[in-house]
Amino acid sequence: MSVPPAGIPPFQLLLEGDDEELELLKRKIERDRGFNCQFYKDKCLRRRIAVRMRARGERTFADYGSLLDRDPGEYDLLLDTLTINVTKFFRNMETWNAVEQQVAPHLFAGPGPVRVWSAGSASGEEAYTVSILLREWAQRNGRTADLARLRITGTDIDRRSLEAAERGAYPELSLTETPEAVRRRWFSPGPPFQLDAAAKQGVRFVHRDLISGPPEAEQSLIFCRNVVIYFDREIQERLFKRFHDALVPGGFLVMGKVETLIGEARTLFRSVNNRERIFQRPA
Ligand SMILES: C[S@@+](CC[C@H](N)C(=O)[O-])C[C@H]1O[C@@H](n2cnc3c(N)ncnc32)[C@H](O)[C@@H]1O
Incomplete structure (x- = not known):
C-alpha cells in the first residue's frame, strides 16, 4: 500500500494491512538500532509504530522508514515507544x-x-x-x-x-x-x-x-x-x-x-x- 484508500482511517489500516512493508521496517529497526522486533507481538508493535506515524503525519511504513533515516530524534522516540518503559517505585x-x-x-x-x-x-x-x-x-x-x-x-x-x-x-x-x-x-x-x-x-x-x-x-x-x-x-x-x-x-x-x-x-x-x-x- 502506498496511499490509503479514501474513507478508511489510516490508523486503522496500519493496525491491519501491509505485512510486507511492516516486515521491512522491522528488519530496518533491528539493523540500525539492534532492537529485535521479531519477538514482540505484532499487534503491540503495529499499535506503537502507528502512534508515532500518526504523530508525524506519515501514512505508510515505507515513508516512516525514510523519516527515521532523516531524523535520528524520531528514531529515539520510536524506540522509547516500542520499549514502553513506564514504571514506578513500589508499583502494585x-x-x-x-x-x-x-x-x-x-x-x-x-x-x-x-x-x-x-x-x-x-x-x-x-x-x-x-x-x-x-x-x-x-x-x-x-x-x-x-x-x-x-x-x-x-x-x-x-x-x-x-x-x-x-x-x-x-x-x-x-x-x-x-x-x-x-x-x-x-x-x-x-x-x-x-x-x-x-x-x-x-x-x-x-x-x-x-x-x-x-x-x-x-x-x-x-x-x-x-x-x-x-x-x-x-x-x-x-x-x-x-x-x-x-x-x-x-x-x-x-x-x-x-x-x-x-x-x-x-x-x-x-x-x-x-x-x-x-x-x-x-x-
Ligand atoms: C513496562 S517496563 C517494566 C518496568 C518494571 N519491570 C516494572 O514493572 O515497573 C518494560 C521494560 O522492559 C524492557 N524490555 C523490553 N524488551 C526487552 C528485552 N528484549 N530485553 C530487555 N528488556 C526489555 C523495556 O525496555 C522496558 O524498560
Whole structure:
C-alpha cells in the first residue's frame, strides 16, 4: 500500500494491512538500532509504530522508514515507544507487601551472596524498590549485617533508561505509589527526587537483551514484571525456563499482575502467592 484508500482511517489500516512493508521496517529497526522486533507481538508493535506515524503525519511504513533515516530524534522516540518503559517505585504495593512477608524472611536464611535480578528494570525504580524494602526489613529485624551480601542487578535493552537508573534522580510521577515516610527517608526533596546513596549500594545496571543476551545465574529472587506480556508465547515459555535455570533451588520469581506462567513453565515452579504472581523454584 502506498496511499490509503479514501474513507478508511489510516490508523486503522496500519493496525491491519501491509505485512510486507511492516516486515521491512522491522528488519530496518533491528539493523540500525539492534532492537529485535521479531519477538514482540505484532499487534503491540503495529499499535506503537502507528502512534508515532500518526504523530508525524506519515501514512505508510515505507515513508516512516525514510523519516527515521532523516531524523535520528524520531528514531529515539520510536524506540522509547516500542520499549514502553513506564514504571514506578513500589508499583502494585500489595505485591511488595507480599514480597516483604513471604519472600524477604527466606532470602538471607543461608550463607553467601543474595542475588536479586530486576529483568526489564527500565529506569531502575523496581531494582531500587527492592533495595529500599530489604534495607528497611533488615533494620526492623536486626539483620543489617546481612545487607553486605545483597547484590541487585537491573538489566534492560533500553540504554537511555539504564542511564536514568544510574543517575537515580526521579520525577514526581515515579513516586506516586511510594509511602510518604519512605519518600522522606530515602529521597532528597525534589523534583527531581534524588535517591539516597545508601539505597544505591550494591545495585548495578547492565545493558542486556533478555531474549538473546546471556542469562544471569545463581539468583535468589527475580523480578520480571510487565515485560513478558509484550512477547509472543514461544518467547515467553523460553524465558520462563531461563528464569527457572537462573534461580537457585528455593529461589523466587515475581511476575507482573497481568502476567502468568504458561505451558511447561507451570510445572517448573510452585505458587507462593497466586494473586501477587509470586512463584518459587522447588528446593
Ligand atoms: C513496562 S517496563 C517494566 C518496568 C518494571 N519491570 C516494572 O514493572 O515497573 C518494560 C521494560 O522492559 C524492557 N524490555 C523490553 N524488551 C526487552 C528485552 N528484549 N530485553 C530487555 N528488556 C526489555 C523495556 O525496555 C522496558 O524498560
